[in-house]
Amino acid sequence: MILRRLLTIAVAATLPGALWAAGEVTQFTLENGMEAVVIEDHRSPAVVHMVWYRTGAADEPPGVSGIAHFLEHLMFKSTDDLENGEFSRIVEANGGSDNAFTSWDYTAYFQRVAADRLGLMMQMEADRMRDLVITEADVVTERSVVLEERAQRTDSSPGALFNEQMRAALYLNHPYRIPIIGWRHEMLELDLDDALAFYERFYAPNNAILIVAGDVEPEEVQRLAEEHYGPLQPTSDLPERVRPSEPDHIADRTVRFEDGRVANPYVSRTYLAPERDSGAQEDAAALTLLAEILGGNGTTAVLGRTLQNEEGRALFAGAYYQATSLDDTSFTVLNVPVPGISLEEAEADLDRVIADFLEIGIDPAQFERIQFRYAASEIYNQDNVQGLARMYGVALTTGLTVEDVQAWPDVIAATTAEEVMQAARALFGGDTRSVTGYLDRPAAVEAEEATQ
Structure with a gap:
């Protein structure tokens, strides 16, 4: 809790003219x-x-x-x-x-x-x-x-x-x-x-x-x-912004793509995930922090620390979440194995590390560090006026409001470790809302290069 109190003091002291x-x-x-x-x-x-x-x-x-x-x-x-x-x-x-x-x-x-x-x-x-x-x-x-x-x-x-x-x-x-x-x-x-x-x-x-x-x-x-802009005539019959919705996903899907130009084969899995919703940003905040915990920093994040640093089985391992979207968005985990480890083994490594994370939970000190770092990045973003304009534009065109943008740092700060774990269990609880992908080199290319 010490870091959280320091975070509150730092934000209050540093942002007298913050965007909110x-x-x-x-x-x-x-x-x-x-x-x-x-x-x-x-x-x-x-x-x-x-x-x-x-x-x-x-x-x-x-x-x-x-x-x-x-x-x-x-x-x-x-x-x-x-x-x-x-x-x-x-x-x-x-x-x-x-x-x-x-x-x-x-x-x-x-x-x-x-x-x-x-x-x-x-x-x-x-x-x-x-x-x-x-x-x-x-x-x-x-x-x-x-x-x-x-x-x-x-x-x-x-x-x-x-x-x-x-x-x-x-x-x-x-x-x-x-x-x-x-x-x-x-x-x-x-x-x-x-x-x-x-x-x-x-x-x-x-x-x-x-x-x-x-x-x-x-x-x-x-x-x-x-x-x-005032004299411009509006469009009277502007269509309502309604897109086709997703049916229930009832089957696992795997994509295998081979190309001789691939330098480092890798496996990734992408899940359908909830987006930031106006007035209800808590789920997106939990997933934002989950992506940071799993893949935000190569030396301290769960995937990178385990697979890259401790085990030496990956060149890179990470996680990504795009929160701001009008409709359901995506959450991705990725593993680029070291040479000699197959993509099937790399997928098993991803599953193993995620399963261990779901069982062990979040390290409290790491969680406070991530929340503090995220709040600090929001402070630094104030220096980029074009970035601020873009942040508001993306939000307002995807169903959010100015008030949602202003509340987002507080929603992140109020998110608990248990809420992040609930989001992780919901996300990783079943594979039918996900697609696993293998990006690889053709076996013939591998064999040819091995003989050279």
Whole structure:
């Protein structure tokens, strides 16, 4: 309990202007339904301007996988006021930087510029929210770009291909099973009508969240937002955000993927797991701490300490949990064995260490250290204004609220070791909600190299 008391004192002393302190985070909603969050940080005369859309790869119609990400590329083309590529050229000419990203649950566009350029960023972003101009030539060019991106990031990487197959096996019905970049055979067929249909359906002020973080005053941000975003018409028939749900999982699944390019074979197991839910984040907090206990630190975490350091049977062993997700998310454990240990043995090692952990429980000193370290990381995150903006954007597009974000450190601090163990027993209690994967080298390649 000493560390917990120190943690409370440290947080109170270190965070007078933390993101959950009164007055630092301001919310408002425009008449057209566009939500906004302002995060003040006056240490530098810069601002991060982000627009998040509550749509991503999991919201795509069947048969057009990759259209959300494809449209993200096309958003940098022409509008009725800007020429092709002019958006980014203006940002650069004003000393800033810009980019965008797509996930299963959201698509976001951002610029980092001097604070006095905020109005210009809003003007341009509002322009392309409703007045994008896409041509057939744009579609042909960008389709080649995203196909090459898939070739470089996925098709040329055995690990990426393996993870893609693992995800497709984990989700039986939910669109999280489809890769964000899309399946290649469907990407080849994406056309202008697909892009415009997705744009017109989802890109609207009442489906968007404005995040502004930096050297700004909330009143001025609201005035600028009303000037630039306020006149945009909302979409009256915006569809409710409902995805296909998962059926009961009644069978164990195993994925075996072999590729001669694999340097270090490994075994992983991924479980369906609950996500952070608004007003009920306790389960996610327990799983967040469980991932840290099992795999957060190679020298002290249960998997790494046992398999890497004590037994010398693994090159690496870890655990991962992605808490922030609109629907059921995943929890993964992984073991990269040392040469000479088969993947079947590596899987048995994972099972053995986890079974021992469920029987022995959590070391109290380790548990307090992990909670303290997690709280410290939250403090350090205050130094990254773009990271703060992103944290709020991810949360708000996945069903959470500003209040949930502000409460999260307290929920983590209040989580007990027994609650973590309950979460572990629920997660590892049966394998039917999991997929076990083997990423290996073909036996013929192994034999050939052994004779050289």
